[in-house]
């Protein structure tokens with residue numbers, strides 16, 4: 170069987186705000202695999218973003234261990250985590266955070282200029298179906314197109330993992346579908362392990378696996394025997 174890209178053992182995260190302690194993750198054991206799309210579902214506050222931030226090296230655990238392949242992330246210092254993020258992780262958030270004064274191509278180039286073995290900005294943008302929009306500025310693009318630029322920017326360095334927090338949260342169904350198609354293409358063509366947090370339960374149907382969070386724990390894991398195409402997803 171394929172080696173997991175992430176392995177988590179007994180991961181806890183407690184936020185201590187002084188007055189109260191919030192147990193955001195409460196003993197998570199989990200393996201995530203290369204090539205898979207895993208969708209994280211669960212009520213607000215159940216720990217999804219906390220988990221994603223820990224996988225992405227943006228936050229530290231309180232207890233337990235996290236491995237990225239053979240490397241233990243837990244215990245790494247800030248400099249090592251920065252290098253880990255730069256070399257291995259792509260992020261896509263609900264809001265695209267593109268630089269308004271740069272074209273689509275130039276926004277992607279910000280990343281390719283500092284990556285070790287990147288594709289060209291044009292290659293990354295064509296992977297997400299934006300070849301005809303290379304020289305457009307963000308203000309000249311729809312929300313879905315801007316999000317696809319953000320995906321191109323995230324994957325241009327060929328990361329092993331793509332972490333997506335509500336990637337279609339700000340989009341209507343039609344443009345959202347194009348974003349989901351872009352994620353599926355990247356997953357298939359680059360083999361990128363793709364972890365997607367969503368409140369849209371329909372999106373679970375395009376995943377290989379669905380992980381349901383409840384109170385800081387993974388309540389259930391569902392394997393989809395058949396997956397539907399993004400174009401069949403509505404909201």
Ligand SMILES: Nc1ncnc2c1ncn2[C@@H]1O[C@H](COP(=O)(O)OP(=O)(O)OP(=O)(O)O)[C@@H](O)[C@H]1O
Pocket residue numbers: 184185186191192193211212213214215216217218219220382
């Ligand atoms: N920086 C922080 N300081 C204190 N508490 C936090 C912090 N970040 C998250 N929490 C708390 O940790 C818990 C889990 O939050 P998290 O954002 O992981 O949930 P979520 O499932 O992603 O929620 P949502 O779907 O609303 O984004 C919540 O109770 C939240 O209030």
